[in-house]
Amino acid sequence: MFGSSWPHKSVTNRARQRIVRHRTFREFILAAVACVLLLGAYHPRVTIAQRPDLEVAFAEKADKLLKQVRRALIADREAVARGKFDRQKSKGEQISRMAAVDTADGAARISVTVALQNSEARELQAAGFATQAQIGNLVTLEVDADRLTALAALPSVSKIFAAGIRHPLNDRARESIGIDSNSQRVVTQTGRGVVVGIIDTGIDFRHLDFTVPGSSGHQTRIKALLDMTVYSGQSSDPNWNYSLPGQSAPIGRLYSQAEINSALQIAKPAD
Numbered sequence: 472m473f474g475s476s477w478p479h480k481s482v483t484n485r486a487r488q489r490i491v492r493h494r495t496f497r498e499f500i501l502a503a504v505a506c507v508l509l510l511g512a513y514h515p516r517v518t519i520a521q522r523p524d525l526e527v528a529f530a531e532k533a534d535k536l537l538k539q540v541r542r543a544l545i546a547d548r549e550a551v552a553r554g555k556f557d558r559q560k561s562k563g564e565q566i567s568r569m570a571a572v573d574t575a576d577g578a579a580r581i582s583v584t585v586a587l588q589n590s591e592a593r594e595l596q597a598a599g600f601a602t603q604a605q606i607g608n609l610v611t612l613e614v615d616a617d618r619l620t621a622l623a624a625l626p627s628v629s630k631i632f633a634a635g636i637r638h639p640l641n642d643r644a645r646e647s648i649g650i651d652s653n654s655q656r657v658v659t660q661t662g663r664g665v666v667v668g669i670i671d672t673g674i675d676f677r678h679l680d681f682t683v684p685g686s687s688g689h690q691t692r693i694k695a696l697l698d699m700t701v702y703s704g705q706s707s708d709p710n711w712n713y714s715l716p717g718q719s720a721p722i723g724r725l726y727s728q729a730e731i732n733s734a735l736q737i738a739k740p741a742d
Contacts, residue, residue: 522620524624525620525621525623525624526620528620528623528624529541529619529620529623529624531623532623532628532629532630532631533619533623533631533633534630534631534632534633536569536570536632536633536635537570537581537583537619537631537632537633539566539569539570540566540570540572540581540616540633541616541619542562543562543563543565543566544562544563544566544572544579544616546562546563547561547562547563563579568636568638569635569636570582570633570634570635570636571633571634571635571636573613578615578616579615579616580613580614580615580616581613581614581616581619581633581634582611582612582613582633582634583611583612583613583614583622583631583632583633583634584609584610584611584631584632584634585609585610585611585612585622585628585630585631585632586608586609586628586629586630586631586632587608587609587610587627587628587629588608588626588627588628588629589608589627590605590607590608591627592605592610592627594625594626594627595610595612595622595625595627595628598621598622598625600612600614600618600622601613608629611634619631666694674693674696676691676693676696676731676734676735677735677739681693682735688735689732689735689736690732690735691728691731691732691735693728693731694728695725695726695727695728696725696726696731697713697722697723697724697725697726698723698724698725698726699722699723699724700723708724710724711723711724712724712725713725
């Protein structure tokens with residue numbers, strides 16, 4: 472009886488194996504289809520920096536300094552993400568000496584000037600950009616660094632300029648006008664003996680810069696001083712003594728160098 476039962480058991484086992492294989496294959500197919508459906512429905516979050524269309528607009532419309540500012544801020548952000556940010560080596564800190572960048576509250580904001588296609592700024596405001604001042608088609612505003620590309624993508628925006636910070640550097644000014652070259656003087660003129668005429672609303676002739684060095688403020692460097700102030704409340708002052716060449720009407724009181732020196736010998740009256 473046991474001998475006749477073996478073939479039946481063998482057939483049953485093979486059938487069960489086929490069923491298991493078919494069930495496993497079917498489950499695999501269903502799992503693969505589910506994965507495809509899930510992947511098709513998934514859309515990764517895209518940041519502004521990853522939008523090629525916005526990047527193209529920024530590259531076309533941003534000036535050189537603004538591009539440097541953005542690269543510096545991105546470099547700092549990447550350093551922070553890697554845990555290697557060093558404020559002393561911060562590119563953002565370095566570029567802030569050249570451009571108006573505010574990172575006080577942790578969110579970098581940049582002062583920019585936007586050149587519009589026309590004088591209409593409504594598209595800027597509708598996009599959430601708060602304008603500060605406007606002259607013609609030029610608009611100033613502060614913009615978050617992450618929104619620079621969105622600003623550039625607006626059709627009404629023609630050009631974006633970073634607000635640069637200028638530092639007075641007299642050594643470069645002297646080179647630019649040809650006085651010095653590589654710190655070596657290239658002109659023979661020194662300015663000695665040149666008389667400079669200054670038209671201003673007033674002058675403190677007692678200031679040491681206008682007196683001869685070593686004179687303790689008692690000898691003036693001013694050749695003459697023409698005071699055109701009306702003290703009497705009339706159209707002309709009776710103390711006026713100077714008229715233009717060929718004219719008879721006085722236009723002011725002329726003080727000579729000797730008169731100024733005499734005034735310097737007297738202590739300055741109390742205010």
